[in-house]
Structure formats: C-alpha cells, structure tokens
Amino acid sequence: MTSQPPGAHLPDHPEFLWRNPEPKKAYDVVIIGGGGHGLATAHYLAKNHGITNVAVLEKGWLAGGNMARNTTIIRSNYLWDESAGIYEHSLKLWEGLEEDLGYPILFSQRGVLNLAHTLQDVRDSVRRVEANKLNGIDAQWVGPDEVKKLCPVVNTSSDIRYPVLGATYQPRAGIAKHDYVAWGFARRADEAGIDIIQNCAVTGFIRKDNKVVGVRTTRGDIAAGQVALCAAGHTSTLTDMLGFRTPLQSHPLQALVSELLEPVHPTVVMSNHVHVYVSQAHKGELVMGAGIDSYNGYGQRGAFHIIERQMAAAVELFPAFARAHLLRTWAGIVDVCPDASPIVGRTPYDNVYLDCGWGTGGFKATPGLGWCFADTIANDEPHPYIAPFSLDRFVTGALVDEHGAAAVAH
Structure with missing residues (x-):
C-alpha cells in the first residue's frame, strides 16, 4: 500500500x-x-x-x-430472485457507502451493457430484463443504435463475426476503486x-x-x-x-490493463459470446477481464492463451483499442460452485x-x-x-x- x-x-x-x-x-x-x-x-x-x-x-x-x-464491476441485474435480492441490496449500500465509511471509494455509476450477439442471446437477455423489472431493478433492453450512443467505441457493424444485436443496460451499475x-x-x-x-x-x-x-x-x-x-x-x-x-473448485481468473489513455470508454461493456468485459478506470487505463482458466489451482497467474483470446475479443468489439499497449496482467483465485x-x-x-x-x-x-x-x-x-x-x-x-x-x- x-x-x-x-x-x-x-x-x-x-x-x-x-x-x-x-x-x-x-x-x-x-x-x-x-x-x-x-x-x-x-x-x-x-x-x-x-x-x-x-x-x-x-x-x-x-x-x-x-x-x-x-x-471492480458493480451491478445487480441477475436473473433469479435469490441472486437479484442480495446483489440489489448490495448495490443500494454501494450508493451510500462513501458517506457510511467517511472515505472516498470513487463509486462511478456509469452503467453496464451486456451485449447480445445471437437470437438466443436476445431471447435470454430480454427475459433477464423482464425478470429484473419484476424485482424492482433498473433494467432496459436497447438496440444497436442505442448501444452506439451509450458507448460510441463499440463496433456495431453488421458484417463482423459476432454482430451486436442489442444489449441489456443497467444505468445504476458501475465501478469503484x-x-x-x-x-x-x-x-x-x-x-x-x-x-x-x-x-x-x-x-x-x-x-x-x-x-x-x-x-x-x-x-x-x-x-x-x-x-x-x-x-x-x-x-x-x-x-x-x-x-x-x-x-x-478454485480456478485462476485473469485480467489486464492498458497504458493510460484519454477518456474514450464511458460505460462498462460485457460480452458473454466473445468473452470479454471492458471498462476504463479513473486514471485512464482500460480494464479488461475474461473467463476463468479451465484448470484448478491456487496460483495467482494463468495461461497466456486466455490473454490472447481476451485481447482478440476486445479488438473485435473495440477496433480503436488495437493500438493500445498492454501495461500489466494479473490473476485472482475464484471459487466456483456447481x-x-x-x-x-x-x-x-x-x-x-x-x-x-x-x-x-x-x-x-x-x-x-x-x-x-x-x-x-x-x-x-x-x-x-x-x-x-x-x-x-x-x-x-x-x-x-x-x-x-x-x-x-x-
């Protein structure tokens, strides 16, 4: 520290x-x-x-x-009532946490987009939006044009491998330090x-x-x-x-950050299909995460091919990031239940x-x-x-x- x-x-x-x-x-x-x-x-x-x-x-x-x-992604747009309950309770506490702790935590409610790339993604996403609404959680379904307005650097072209057909959007979601x-x-x-x-x-x-x-x-x-x-x-x-x-089961989970950049990424974008999630930290670095390494272990490092796939997915969704330099990578140890x-x-x-x-x-x-x-x-x-x-x-x-x-x- x-x-x-x-x-x-x-x-x-x-x-x-x-x-x-x-x-x-x-x-x-x-x-x-x-x-x-x-x-x-x-x-x-x-x-x-x-x-x-x-x-x-x-x-x-x-x-x-x-x-x-x-x-550092914070959101509550989970499908099932049980999950939505604990995460929404948590999000409400996040909204007053800086005052409670008397300490700056840089909680930024910039919203989270979960992208849909296939018709099945669309069906699942709309289902989750409606379930969220029933639980009193702010959730919206937005089309490609609205995705582009919310995050202009996302590639919403129709002629890419996984075109963006829309997204769920939770405006109250965000990040903290x-x-x-x-x-x-x-x-x-x-x-x-x-x-x-x-x-x-x-x-x-x-x-x-x-x-x-x-x-x-x-x-x-x-x-x-x-x-x-x-x-x-x-x-x-x-x-x-x-x-x-x-x-x-314990698995390594990797993430990475880029060099410091001017503000270019105003929200959080997640994609299950191409398997990457991206936000921009307060200092300016792009923060990118992906899925877990498949093997079990307690080491705080992972396999390089995960990083390669993660960066490939990020560049497909955000062509503007192709020239950004990787600053560092790290891994945590996640415990996963069935x-x-x-x-x-x-x-x-x-x-x-x-x-x-x-x-x-x-x-x-x-x-x-x-x-x-x-x-x-x-x-x-x-x-x-x-x-x-x-x-x-x-x-x-x-x-x-x-x-x-x-x-x-x-």
Missing part, C-alpha cells in the same frame, strides 16, 4: 490508517480472511450489532487477495476497536464436541466464540482442516459460518454480503437475503442456477 486517494487528508504512512496489533488470546468472533468480505463483515458487526471483540486474520497483507485482483473500498472498511473496523491482524495464517482449528473453540495460527493459538470463513479461493483448504467438504452461486451460512459446526463460492461476483457483493453475514453471525440465523445460498442446497437440490444468466462476469 503505497498511495492514498485524493482528498482523503490522511497521514503519509500507511500504518496510520489502522492499527497493527498483536493478537489477543481470545475473541468473540474470529473472521478468517482480510479481504472485502471479511472487512465488511467486521464493519457491520460493529455498526449494526455492537460486536467489537473481533479479529480479522489475514495470512498476507490486507486485501491482497481477490480484493486487489478484480475488475477496490483498494479504497478495502481501506475504508478497514479504517472503520479499526476505529470500532476490531483487531486487523496481518501476516497471520491459519494452520488448524481446536475443536470440542460440535464447536470450534480456537484457531491455530502462525502467530499462536487464538480462542474463538464464533468463526467466520471468508477466504474465497482458499476456502477449501480451511474446510479440509475442519473435516467437511464443500462443492468448490450452480454458479455462492455458499453462505451455517456449517456442520454449531459456531462456524461459511462465505464462499462467489466466483467472479464477490467484489460487487461486498457491502451486501458483509451486512447479511454480520446479521447471520450476530443472530445465529441466516439473513433472508442469504438463506437461499445455504450449503445444504446441494443435498436438497434447491439450486440457484445462474450459469449464463448473468453474462461473462458472474
């Missing part, structure tokens, strides 16, 4: 943003994972429920996992007295009967009243330690709670998940917005199948 957002008026040294405490011997709640979800959960435990004897354990540096490695979001949540949690403990990897659990009474870490054993797992792609390594299985929806709620242990399986949708859910997960921990009862995403749905068959329903970045 070497920079701070403009206008924040904070000390020059990052250590002043939050304390760097030694872990105490015991906490009421131990949150494993110091990314967006773990930090948001800690913030709302304090703000909404007055629970402050909390530790957030991060094995590396704060928010250095998927929170630092995503493409991911690092600032994490720092804002961390500052507020720290101010409430919550301990954020970096460089503290979990190595095991201390169990008694059907509860976890402590966490073994590289910085000593810590007693815990309740334990929340917010470790994204590494969740399965923790559940293996606890002796129960989750239907998760129905492309998250797992949130109880586990086989009475006092252990699970938050995982968000795939590529974790960032946009950050405040909504934190709010609902904190409520679940405080009341030991799943919040209504996350109740449909329980682990036992893979036993009952009540899946929330979002495959292909929410475009390339789930």
